[in-house]
Amino acid sequence: MPLDEFDLIRRYFTRATPGAALGIGDDAALIAPAAGLQLAVAADTMVEGRHFFAGADPYSLGWKSLAVNLSDMAAMGAAPRWFTLCLTLPAADAGWLADYARGLFALADAHGAELIGGDTTSGLLAMSIQILGEVEPGQALRRDGARDGDDVWLSGPTGAAALAVRQRYGELALAAADLAHCAERLDRPVPRVALGRALRGLASAAIDVSDGLAADLGHIARASGLAAEIELALLPQLPLDPAVQAVPGYDLARLAGGDDYELCFTAAPAERARIAALGAELALPLARIGAMRAGRGVTVRDAAGQPLALPRAGFNHFD
Structure with a gap:
């Protein structure tokens, strides 16, 4: 029936x-x-x-x-x-x-x-x-609270979900173990609820990385009336075979791939020790990846400090 x-x-x-x-x-x-x-x-x-x-x-x-x-x-x-x-x-x-x-x-x-x-x-x-x-009133993490000179932090490596999508489209071939990790990140992401709760009163702004790191950090920058800088060398590496880092588009996946559901947040430099302790407590690899500056937009810098061009900013639901 x-x-x-x-x-x-x-x-x-x-x-x-x-x-x-x-x-x-x-x-x-x-x-x-x-x-x-x-x-x-x-x-x-x-x-x-x-x-x-x-x-x-x-x-x-x-x-x-x-x-x-x-x-x-x-x-x-x-x-x-x-x-x-x-x-x-x-x-x-x-x-x-x-x-x-x-x-x-x-x-x-x-x-x-x-x-x-x-x-x-x-x-x-x-x-x-x-x-x-x-x-609690006044304790919500918002996008508009970042300040000039704040550090930019990321709760874990990005890009694995985007690599899984490329695999399913037949654009690359990942080894079985790497594919299993990337598929898990795409299909069953782990929301960072405990981290978000712990960042109340500590972070000045926050956003979840759903549409791509650069694009989502750009929302914080825009709402806060600032520019954001990401240092590519500081991004945490995905726990994959080192050969994956040579895959064309690897860095683009980490910066613009989306579907990561890590938290990107800003905090004053004076809070670095507390954030490091929080990362250890929650067993999360919190990484300081850049800073907020006066200006507009998001700039990604390579190991030599030169700005990198991003072919696209991130996922758009109407592309």
């Missing part, structure tokens, strides 16, 4: 929501943010053929569709609490839905985020999640 919309929701997505006054099952959910906290709200959509390849593993899609939203909470220094899901399906396939829900809730449970509502319909495979988090 085919699943209808309500059976689908009951079977795969209805769970207890102790953190909400009312969860799935009514015309709207009811939530009560903790006293004195602000709500941080974000939303992301993933569409087959635009954000993921046809035939993608449903468990990984469930994981990633929430991960990209959790990454937005991380970039704001917010604690994720609730989310809604709008799911468009070509067909109500029970096996696909079970695997998608497992991936979704594996990450949701790890971060204490509750699914409290949404919608389902038929059509081209797509998933939209809206997430709500809590943050």
